[in-house]
Amino acid sequence: MTATKAPPAPEPALELRKPSTRKRLVPYWLLLPGIVWLLVFFAAPLVYQASTSLQTGSLEEGFEVTWHVQTYADALTEYYPQFLRSVAYAGTATALCLLLGYPLAYLIAFKAGRWRNVLMILVIAPFFTSFLIRTLAWKTILSDGGTVVSVLNSLHILDVTSWLGVTEGERVLATPLAVVCGLTYNFLPFMILPLYTSLERIDGRLHEAAGDLYARPFTTFRKVTFPLSMPGVVAGTLLTFIPATGDYINAELLGAANQKMVGNVIQSQFLRVLDYPTAAALSFILMAAILAMVTVYIRKSGTEDLV
Secondary structure, three states, rough: OOOOOOOOOOOOOOOOOOOOOOOHHHHHHHHHHHHHHHHHHHHHHHHHHHHHHHHHOOOOOEEEEEOOOOOHHHHHHHHHHHHHHHHHHHHHHHHHHHHHHHHHHHHHHHOHHHHHHHHHHHHHHHHHHHHHHHHHHHHOOOOOOHHHHHHHHHHOOHHHHHHOOOOOEEEEOOHHHHHHHHHHHHHHHHHHHHHHHHHHOOHHHHHHHHOOOOOOOOHHHHHHHHHHHHHHHHHHHHHHHHHHHHHHHHHHOOHHHOOOOHHHHHHHHHHHHOOOHHHHHHHHHHHHHHHHHHHHHHHHHHOOOOO
């Protein structure tokens, strides 16, 4: 008789070792510097600003928190034209940035080839110059005796823009057009970079597949390219619209007194009028308005999970 071999004994189950408390706390320790930074430089100033908006008094007598909520209503009632103007200027500049930036980002992503890095450097290059200097340069470019105004006058373009109300007579400087041009130029890179990043990730084989299915170039763009680039469109419009709404340098240097934006009012209330409660209330109203518009925009665009 042949002896049957006994089945091997089952190996003891490996015990799952729980991570030590020290290892579990590592992610929180890594987050700690960022949390401290936000608390010190964002949360604390925000709380201080909120308390300032609820104060009453003067610089000579001092300010005291009296929970005077009426400051918000008074500020909005008095300065609502500047709010509407800021939204109009920022929205127009954002639309122009999208119209100008999308073709350039598309060119860099799909057509530039070995010149891609050079074009990207040219897009980023303006960041190496001060925001103030760039705006002052536009003040020189759009000056009354400059080449731009002379060319526009010879083409009778300023006659049309004057009729539309974006320029005044035969000049561009100190008009809404000058402010929008400054905003568009200064914030254009903020639109191009997210667009390029989104377009660069699109698989080129999708375009080939669309062509194999006899789709025309415009149909390919409408059905394939643009929908896949929507994350970049949303990110670019937000990165352009939000800072443009609160900007005051372009309106200060390129606009006139009747083209002031809400940022100019806040800057004046803080540094000239020294009405700190009104300035703080205007800042909170602007922040709440932008937050509401951004929330609606993201939900309407259907990209809550992409931004």
